[in-house]
Amino acid sequence: MAPEPSTSVDVFICGAGPVGTVLALQLQRMRISTYLAEAALKADNGNDGRAAVISPRTLELLGQLGLTDALFQQGFVCKQTVTFRDGLQVHGRGWGFVTNITNTFFEFILHLRPTYTQDILRRALGDCGVRVHHGSRLVSFSPCGEQGGQLSRYNIICQNEDGTTTLVKAKYIIGADGGESTVRNLAGIEFVGDSTPSKWVILDAIINTDMPNSRIGPVSIETKDHGNVLWAPVDHGRTRIVFPFTSKMQEKYGDNGTQADIEAEAILALKPFELYFETVDWWTIHSVRHCLAESYFVPQSSTNSSSLHDSIGIFLAGDAAHTHSSATAQGMNAGIHDVTNLAWKLAGVIKGWYDKKILATYELERRPVAATIIESDRLLSSCMSGKIPESWVGFTRDPNEIFGELLDRYAQHTIGLGLHYGEDGLLNCTFARGSIPPGDRAPDISLYKAGSLDQIRLYSVMQNTGRYWILVFGYHPPDYNRPEVVNGASQGHHKALKPPPLQGLREYLDRFNASGRNFQRVFQLATIFVEPACSVDIALGGVEPFGNVYYTIRKWYERYGIHPVVGQVVIIRPDGIVAATTFLECPEVIGEYFEKFVLPEADDSVSPSVGSRPDQGID
Numbered sequence: 001m002a003p004e005p006s007t008s009v010d011v012f013i014c015g016a017g018p019v020g021t022v023l024a025l026q027l028q029r030m031r032i033s034t035y036l037a038e039a040a041l042k043a044d045n046g047n048d049g050r051a052a053v054i055s056p057r058t059l060e061l062l063g064q065l066g067l068t069d070a071l072f073q074q075g076f077v078c079k080q081t082v083t084f085r086d087g088l089q090v091h092g093r094g095w096g097f098v099t100n101i102t103n104t105f106f107e108f109i110l111h112l113r114p115t116y117t118q119d120i121l122r123r124a125l126g127d128c129g130v131r132v133h134h135g136s137r138l139v140s141f142s143p144c145g146e147q148g149g150q151l152s153r154y155n156i157i158c159q160n161e162d163g164t165t166t167l168v169k170a171k172y173i174i175g176a177d178g179g180e181s182t183v184r185n186l187a188g189i190e191f192v193g194d195s196t197p198s199k200w201v202i203l204d205a206i207i208n209t210d211m212p213n214s215r216i217g218p219v220s221i222e223t224k225d226h227g228n229v230l231w232a233p234v235d236h237g238r239t240r241i242v243f244p245f246t247s248k249m250q251e252k253y254g255d256n257g258t259q260a261d262i263e264a265e266a267i268l269a270l271k272p273f274e275l276y277f278e279t280v281d282w283w284t285i286h287s288v289r290h291c292l293a294e295s296y297f298v299p300q301s302s303t304n305s306s307s308l309h310d311s312i313g314i315f316l317a318g319d320a321a322h323t324h325s326s327a328t329a330q331g332m333n334a335g336i337h338d339v340t341n342l343a344w345k346l347a348g349v350i351k352g353w354y355d356k357k358i359l360a361t362y363e364l365e366r367r368p369v370a371a372t373i374i375e376s377d378r379l380l381s382s383c384m385s386g387k388i389p390e391s392w393v394g395f396t397r398d399p400n401e402i403f404g405e406l407l408d409r410y411a412q413h414t415i416g417l418g419l420h421y422g423e424d425g426l427l428n429c430t431f432a433r434g435s436i437p438p439g440d441r442a443p444d445i446s447l448y449k450a451g452s453l454d455q456i457r458l459y460s461v462m463q464n465t466g467r468y469w470i471l472v473f474g475y476h477p478p479d480y481n482r483p484e485v486v487n488g489a490s491q492g493h494h495k496a497l498k499p500p501p502l503q504g505l506r507e508y509l510d511r512f513n514a515s516g517r518n519f520q521r522v523f524q525l526a527t528i529f530v531e532p533a534c535s536v537d538i539a540l541g542g543v544e545p546f547g548n549v550y551y552t553i554r555k556w557y558e559r560y561g562i563h564p565v566v567g568q569v570v571i572i573r574p575d576g577i578v579a580a581t582t583f584l585e586c587p588e589v590i591g592e593y594f595e596k597f598v599l600p601e602a603d604d605s606v607s608p609s610v611g612s613r614p615d616q617g618i619d
Helices: 018-029 056-063 068-072 096-100 114-127 182-187 247-253 259-269 331-351 356-384 399-409 411-415 483-490 500-514 536-540 554-559 588-594
Strands: 004-014 034-038 076-078 082-085 109-111 132-134 137-147 150-159 165-175 191-193 198-209 219-222 228-233 239-244 275-288 291-293 297-299 312-316 446-449 455-457 468-473 523-529 548-551 568-572 578-582
Touching (some): 004 018, 004 331, 018 114, 018 331, 056 068, 056 331, 068 114, 096 399, 096 411, 137 165, 137 182, 165 182, 165 331, 182 312, 198 259, 219 399, 228 356, 228 399, 239 356, 247 259, 259 275, 312 356, 331 356, 356 399, 399 411, 523 536, 578 588
Parallel strands (some): 004 034, 165 312
Antiparallel strands (some): 150 165, 198 239, 198 275, 219 228, 228 239, 468 568, 568 578
């Protein structure tokens, strides 16, 4: 059948699960057009799905999209945990790291089943005017059209529910379509991993039990025949139970048991506690391979392309790029981190802000993270199955004891707060040594608004619209609230009050703007002082503002390794990663950093003053 009239977009996204939906949301906020294709029919999206844990780092990122309030209205907040063995509580084992989450305002993990998470994400997507094309199955794609010798578009054929086809023209293709990714297969990317998949049981139900503390948080139940059972209270009064579908169970029930079989095994696993099922919402026995895509992107096959960077056109994210078990609930979280890393880079290239070479950093940063997840998951899933990991063979240790140690070892990686991309000389650069190395997550801190001193989180200020944030941490000046200082400022006597480093920073930004190298379109600014002043003008000493001014307390300066009497400039990427830091006296670092990859503006129109109070637009 001939294709219907075509549609043309910037980015074609295959797969409208949480990963594809978050990508579409982010690109929409960056004013990038998308076509979001989902092979499943809308009616097929029920209560099923394995991704029921949202980590602190993921909550930070979703908070920058304004989504956490809706998630908290339905999710189960987990701050406590307990471990049982033979009916007795065991201390110092299991999911103990849940009680020790720090360095974030989300000191917990959130349990919310995917159907509710997805409803929230798609509702937000609909509010932005973005449609999910349900029943749209990717059939093929091919490169087409050249601009300056480089392929700029793909022809993408999708088959619709009614048998018709749609032609979509897009500059880029993103495969967020799961472990059996059509995009990956059509692109010919190898998916290397285990030859023999393991099997796991997941069951969501309304349950009655006499097990103590059954709804305080994740429970680890150490058993003889069912491995290390995960018991997790989730949303709407439900409980999720996870345990390995062992070889003995497969011998007993075949490759796939029935719901009655699974309920019977769950009841046995919980002994000596009693367990009764009122309602089972969903259950599955799923196979998981530990696999990693050989590449996260595919270049367009243009013989005229001068470099690999110029020709990258297809990307993989989430389960399309890496698969692992449900042992530490990394699938959806890692996938959202993938697309948060990719979205701003892709949007900036499409807008003409950034050199295309930054696209290659997506794989360089995210693929090693997935490799670490797979490494840890092999070990943890082995322990959860009641087996000593191969690398631990020879140790006379209880697998449950090893399991607890491994969870502690990988805790910061699991919750996403220990992220470290490392210095690369392009996006993550060392100019001035600080306690937050370039490539690390930028800590969230408490700020206070000028005047009212209402409290607000830094991440709430740094909404993700695809722009960098430059934070000017002012040094602690003389007491600007002294009457003689206030009176002098009110009479316009600013010259003597201007903090020299801030004045130097302002003069540099103004010169930089006047030179025609204005990069202000790619960043916004905010200024932070360690103590409030009577007015913003007094705090700045009459210097033109660097974005909005906020106040904080000393300990939050110290979180960034900044001394209040020195101050500092911190450049933060749109995905919340520290890019570079510099001293207030060395503002030229700002230009040195952005000149590495930011392209000159295409036109010669006059731009607003660099560092003026940011507007809400992103173009």
